[in-house]
Amino acid sequence: MCEPVTIMATLAVISTAAAYYGQEQASKEQYDFAKASTEEGAANARASFDLQNMVESQRLGQEEEASSQAAQANQAQAAKAKAAARVAAGEAGVAGVSVDALLSDFDRQESAEAYNIERNLEMARAQSGINRRGFAAQGRNHLSGLRHAPIKRPSAFNAGLSIAGAGMSSYARYN
Numbered sequence: 692m693c694e695p696v697t698i699m700a701t702l703a704v705i706s707t708a709a710a711y712y713g714q715e716q717a718s719k720e721q722y723d724f725a726k727a728s729t730e731e732g733a734a735n736a737r738a739s740f741d742l743q744n745m746v747e748s749q750r751l752g753q754e755e756e757a758s759s760q761a762a763q764a765n766q767a768q769a770a771k772a773k774a775a776a777r778v779a780a781g782e783a784g785v786a787g788v789s790v791d792a793l794l795s796d797f798d799r800q801e802s803a804e805a806y807n808i809e810r811n812l813e814m815a816r817a818q819s820g821i822n823r824r825g826f827a828a829q830g831r832n833h834l835s836g837l838r839h840a841p842i843k844r845p846s847a848f849n850a851g852l853s854i855a856g857a858g859m860s861s862y863a864r865y866n
Contacts, residue, residue, distance in 0.1 A: 747823060
């Protein structure tokens, strides 16, 4: 039959080894979960960034199309106004400086409107660039939030100390 010290030491070794193995498995599961969670979060951040950029590209394309249409409408309106003024002046038998001044005013209005349309488009493009930088910052912020706390792994040294302590305690108790 075995001595009580040997039995207690054996039980301490088995118990500590089982606890160490359980802690090792738990830390591996935590690591696997953290890794999968981080990969999924990173994929979601990339997908969100891509979607935001696609929507921004579409919005800017619509702005450019609207600007183009506004510029064409401005040119058509100015040409129509100048033609109407020429016809009215011709029917009234009016010519000279006053008609030229009226036609020049239509040209000035057309140029001012064209400038405003182009300037608004430039501002929309600048805003789009700012939006895209914001999307990138949001993505980086999201990725930085995916960091997990370090996973504590079991210590073989501590397990050895636990076994030694149990052995010494058993020896002291039974001797």
